[in-house]
Amino acid sequence: MQSKFFDLPDFASLENKKKIWVLPVPFEGTVSYGTGTKKGPEAIIEASTQIESFDPELAISLEEYCYFKLLPEINRNVHGVEFFLKDIETFLRNNFVPQxxxxCTLGGEHSITFPLVKxxxxxxxxxxxxxxxxxxxxxxxxEGSKYSHACVMNRCLELGCEIIQIGIRSVCKEEWNLIKNxxxxxxxxxxxxxxxxxxxEKCKAIISKRPLYLxxxxxxxDPSIMPGVGTPEPGGISYEWFKTFISELWxxxxxxMDFCELAPQPFNVLSQSVAAKCIFKILTSFFYQQKRS
Ligand SMILES: [Mn+2]
Structure with a gap:
């Protein structure tokens, strides 16, 4: 596996740069349809090395603002998603301070978001x-589990978080009622x-000054730009839509943050390249706000 994220040095030559931990979690335990998300983190890290660290739209380079520390992947052989999520929880508590x-976690299936939000x-x-x-x-x-990828936002809701959802176009009746109520x-x-x-604008009004997890x-x-997923749904977000949204969110x-559920396709690096570019855009627009303030 590559040892660098975005092919950047994993140390800061100057103070005041933000340290970003990159945590690969190639977990695939409760996936319900297409498989392969266990290969997601490695594919994103590899694709990131092909992306320019300079953002010409914002005229800033990632390495001016941050450096990446790539962590060893978490992939323990445990029985049951619930135990694995507990494992992640313990790992986070023992090694990091949330403040x-x-x-930046790379999945793996979406269930891994729960211990991170917690x-x-x-x-x-x-x-x-x-x-x-x-x-x-x-x-x-x-499918008999409260910790499935299909339940992860319900668990986050139980923690007391406020939730904002974008791109959603597949909802069951139970979820629909929950959203409405x-x-x-x-x-x-x-x-x-x-x-x-x-x-x-609406997101900013809801979030206000509160801390955000993405x-x-x-x-x-949209599956036309992100075909490497287990459960593709037509009518998704375009890259242009995402880019405008994320640049105006600050x-x-x-x-x-985390990026989950990428399942790389054989002989096609499109999905992981788009994933790495989206992470790149989130970070450059995040740092661009610091430059302006
Ligand atoms: Mn999901």
Whole structure:
């Protein structure tokens, strides 16, 4: 596996650069359809080395603002998703401080978001979770487990988080009722035809000054640019839509993030390249706000 993220030095030559932990979690335990997300983290890291660290739209380079520490992957051989998530929880608690450590986690299936949100929620009581996804992931239980990828946002809701969902176009009736009845869930559906700027404005109004955790499920994007997912849904977010949305979302206090559910296809590096580029855009627009302020 590559030892660098975005092919950048894993140390800071100057002070005041942000340290970003990159945590690969190639876990595939409760995946319900297509498989291969266990190969997601490695593919994203590899694709990231092919991406220029300079963002010509914002005229900034990643290495001016941050450096990446690539962590060994977490992939323990345990029985049952619940035990694995507990393992991640313990690992985070023993090695990191939520107020100081920005972790960019690479999945693996979406269930791994739960221990990460729990980790940050302990420090930030008013944490908001922004979810980009095709599926609401709000089921209370799926195939006998409350810790399935299909339930991860319901678990985050139970922690007391406010949730904002974007890209959602696949929802069961139970989830639909929860979305309609929970004051702590705001879902932007594609058929509302809001522009990315409008959605960004509404998100900012909800989040206000509260800390934010961003969870990005690859299938939130349109399968034409993100074919490497287990459960593709047509009608997803375009790269242009995402790029405008993310560039207008700031200023925000982003405390951690993940990118999940990428399942690389054989002989096609499109999906991991798009994934790495999306992570890149989140980070450059995040650092660009610092430059302006
Ligand atoms: Mn998901």
């Amino acid at each position: 100081n450590d920005f972790i 980790f940050y929620k302990q420090a930030y009581k008013d944490l908001v979770v922004l979810q980009i996804d095709a599926h609401a992931d709000l089921r209370n239980e799926y 929970s004051p702590r869930i705001t879902t932007f559906f594609p058929w509302e035809n809001l522009s990315p700027s409008q959605v960004a 969870t990005f499920d690859a299938d939130g994007l 200023p925000l206090n982003l405390v951690g």
